[in-house]
Amino acid sequence: MKVKRQKTCRRIMQLYCSSFSFREPYQMIADGTFVNVALRYRIDLRTALPSTLSADVKLFTTPCIQAEMRGLGHEYMGAVLASKRFESRRCGHKSGTHSAAACVRSLIGETNPHHLMVGTQDETLRGQLRDVPGTPLVYLSSSVMVLEPHSHATMRAVDTAERAKNTVSDRERARIAAKVASIAPESMTAAAAAGVGLDVAANAMPKRKKVKGPNPLSIKKKVKAAPVAASKTASGAAAAGVKRKRGEVEMDEEAGSSAQDGEDDEAEPLDGDDGTGKPRRRKRATKKRKRLASAAVDGR
Numbered sequence: 001m002k003v004k005r006q007k008t009c010r011r012i013m014q015l016y017c018s019s020f021s022f023r024e025p026y027q028m029i030a031d032g033t034f035v036n037v038a039l040r041y042r043i044d045l046r047t048a049l050p051s052t053l054s055a056d057v058k059l060f061t062t063p064c065i066q067a068e069m070r071g072l073g074h075e076y077m078g079a080v081l082a083s084k085r086f087e088s089r090r091c092g093h094k095s096g097t098h099s100a101a102a103c104v105r106s107l108i109g110e111t112n113p114h115h116l117m118v119g120t121q122d123e124t125l126r127g128q129l130r131d132v133p134g135t136p137l138v139y140l141s142s143s144v145m146v147l148e149p150h151s152h153a154t155m156r157a158v159d160t161a162e163r164a165k166n167t168v169s170d171r172e173r174a175r176i177a178a179k180v181a182s183i184a185p186e187s188m189t190a191a192a193a194a195g196v197g198l199d200v201a202a203n204a205m206p207k208r209k210k211v212k213g214p215n216p217l218s219i220k221k222k223v224k225a226a227p228v229a230a231s232k233t234a235s236g237a238a239a240a241g242v243k244r245k246r247g248e249v250e251m252d253e254e255a256g257s258s259a260q261d262g263e264d265d266e267a268e269p270l271d272g273d274d275g276t277g278k279p280r281r282r283k284r285a286t287k288k289r290k291r292l293a294s295a296a297v298d299g300r
Helices: 002-020 032-040 045-053 063-071 074-083 100-108 123-129 152-165 170-183 190-203 234-240 246-267 287-299
Strands: 026-030 057-061 116-119 137-141 144-147
Touching: 002 045, 002 144, 002 152, 026 045, 032 045, 032 063, 032 074, 032 137, 045 057, 045 144, 063 074, 063 100, 100 116, 100 123, 116 123, 123 137
Parallel strands: 026 057, 026 116, 116 137
Antiparallel strands: 137 144
């Protein structure tokens, strides 16, 4: 539980450091009620505060706070002695003329310019200081050190500061108007030039990033076309736009040449065919037979 409380305190103080320029060691004003309760529970503030905030802390008191503790009687004598170990901060008041609460409010002011923390058990004083932005408040709940969360006034001040960073300030407006007036044509008046410059500055928007295409690694690959049959000729494959391998081309050429030879064989008529489809008789007469026939005729 203590570790979680320390993380919470560091996160709270981080906003004060980034938005209100708080720096280590932190400076805390401890009033009489805060010191008295710490003594009752035997808490050493010089070691308990740095342990809770995870940072060095300097404790301060004022003459007005010490004078009020002395006036509260014997019950607060231990708190008077303990507060003497703290550093004394000048408040500008005569001793005994202001109460401790009034003295603390005067030191904090309306904006807490000295970046002071306040440790008090006075609920009325804490309620008044919550209206001051950038004022960390610490109190004791039994024996537990508690750092109050950011007040509404503190959060409003932070939001206002963040908006001011994104808008054009009066000083920047004057500089823009002077720059535009120096480059504006002579026919344009100074008021018109200033208005043009302010409109350009107000309407200036950051460029948006263009929409890019999908990641090529996340796109489904295209399905390859079916392989071309081996019987197709090279001209048909070229017309289809399919790249063929060298072996397939040679096989097609061989198939084409064999088909052409078959066509030539079919074109020539056989011995028993005259081209009309009707069978014809083969001529048996030869030269030798003719000679024999002629010799037989002469012998008669």
